[in-house]
């Protein structure tokens with residue numbers, strides 16, 4: 729579904745004449761995503777409001793690496809947790825273990841939409857295990873969230889705050905969907 733999100737069709741939104749610091753936040757996140765895609769290393773975290781292009785950039789990284797022959801895992805966090813929960817059985821279910829271990833140790837993992845909503849203690853524990861393993865093994869990981877760092881699980885947050893491993897970029901632009909619409913209407917009206 730996200731196969732068409734690339735760096736090539738990511739706009740730096742110059743026509744919108746965003747405020748300079750807003751523009752810069754977008755450009756910095758874009759450049760960081762491109763650099764990460766060229767050479768995945770450490771963790772890249774992209775913060776920002778709804779529709780600001782976080783998923784687009786994360787998918788662009790995944791698509792770029794796929795094009796290079798890698799096999800990145802792209803997971804939407806709430807879906808991932810649902811899936812893990814659904815396949816979990818106390819009698820050590822093999823498919824659960826397999827899925828969980830694959831995500832936990834993937835050479836490149838993209839976690840889209842990390843949030844705090846409905847994070848049950850069980851889900852929080854699973855997420856923590858994923859992040860902890862990837863932190864200890866320094867495994868390349870991309871994380872997007874529309875929340876703030878303060879809202880995240882403290883154990884996960886402390887790992888993200890380790891700037892030897894994790895680079896954090898916040899896109900402070902308004903949502904692209906909202907701002908792009910008048911443009912499109914105007915153009916099609918010609």
Ligand SMILES: Nc1ncnc2c1ncn2[C@@H]1O[C@H](COP(=O)(O)OP(=O)(O)OP(=O)(O)O)[C@@H](O)[C@H]1O
Nearest residue numbers: 737738739777778779780781782783784874904905
């Ligand atoms: N700078 C951009 N250039 C081109 N398309 C963009 C840009 N920003 C966003 N879009 C497009 O707008 C839509 C919303 O963007 P996206 O899904 O990446 O937002 P998001 O930051 O992940 O939002 P949410 O927090 O709601 O998940 C997508 O179709 C995306 O391709």
Ligand SMILES: [Mg+2]
Nearest residue numbers: 782783840841
């Ligand atoms: Mg998104």
